[in-house]
Amino acid sequence: MTDLNKNTNRIPVLPSKTKKTTTLVFAVVLLLYTMSVIQTEAYPHQIITNIPIVVDFFIDDMLPPNPSYFADSFFALLETWNIALLSTTLSALFCLPIAFVAAGNINRNWALYHTTRFSLNVLRTIPDIIWAVLFVAFVGLGALSGVLALFFFSLGIIVKLVSETIEAIDPGPQEAIRAAGGNLLQVIWFGAIPQILPQFASYTLYVLEINVRASIVLGFVGAGGIGQLLERQISVFNYGNISMVILVTFVAVTIIDTVSTSIRKRLV
């Protein structure tokens, strides 16, 4: 203590060792950023010099949207919505039994639990676009491949979320039902399901939001919906139609997200 006061008048807020470590970490992070800018040639000044090109593109090409293309866009959007709705509903239905197998507090079988968990991890590492490419190859172009792709994609997400909710529930009611002579299914149905219902509904809506947006992208590889329409218009440089599609999509996604978020807020 006395040594410290002799060398300097100020008492350091951080120990000098922490200070050195922090400085080193900052330097490394800065180096990583610099390297990534150089490697990708994403120099910041390009953004500024290219602004006029972007503005011209919007004013000359994208505006105005082609109003006569509204009907086509709208029906393609409806298909996108239906793809999302079907795939989300299917994955929500399949999710429940799988989620209980993937919940450590319900499934006490070590091997089955870990096999399920591992399979779900594998399922989640496959991106939605790969599922779409696979199913377009299997069942051909169109909405069905979109539904199948998003079913498998969202199943992985929703099972993870729901099984983690199951693992966090109050074990008391299940204990009581077991003590009253209930079997495993009755314990789950009466003791566990009522506890996870709000979260389950909320996660399903959240996945629906994700699926609406994902199904737009999947259209680009031929999995139906408004994305497929957009991809065709882009390939023929029909900018009026493109901006109509984007406008319709923007409005629809905003409405769906807003409604879904407000419902979810009330659920949990």
Added chain:
Amino acid sequence: MITFDNVSLTYPNGHQGLKNINLEIPKGEFVVVVGLSGAGKSTLIRSINQMVRPTEGRLLIEEEDSLAMNTKNLRLLRRDIGMIFQNYNLVKRSSVLRNVLSGRLGYTSTLKSILNLFSKEDLQYAMECLDRVGIQDKAYQRADTLSGGQQQRVSIARALSQKPKAILADEPVASLDPPTAHAVMQDLQQINKEDQITMVINLHAIDLSMEYADRIIGLRDGEMVFDGKASEVTEQTFEDIYGRAIKEDDLIGEAESE
């Protein structure tokens, strides 16, 4: 009749929960198990319906060794024994009636219970059970809208709906204030007297134990250190069971505010 024949229980971590327990509980007796926390009160009670499984000895329920039962028979055994918990263990988001009906699950097939197809008699009886504990008017309320005392009454109704031969209660009044605790104990006493249902109850409050029990069993470190009529018990008995002097925390107080 519940008979412990040299029952011991060693937990997987090596801790010995029960040591050579020999005990006979005749039908219709009101037994209170006392002891400090960690003495094995819960383990003893939960052994009876095998929520924990004794590792040695024989545990006879009506002459049949419950430790040798298969899963199916164990479920049949459990539906004959009601259980009440310190934290009520109700499904908070479900209605009171649905919570009481879950006591009928042992009598209802899986398919029927999942489809909510409880028989007319079951519904009738669940309502009667709620009436007996005085909260029939709350049947369609969510369980978590009720007070602690009311929630414990729901769980008593749930146990009653099993038409049990015995009711086990693990610290049923430890989360309740003194007047409510006395009221709940009186409910249990009344059920015991009217229906001849055997009661095995863990308590840590000395005065409650002496007031309501027919018989008191004392546990220390998993061993039975006392077994006698409640009328013969004095504070000295408790000091012997606890291995220390009685403190104010060991008493719950009178039900004067009721």
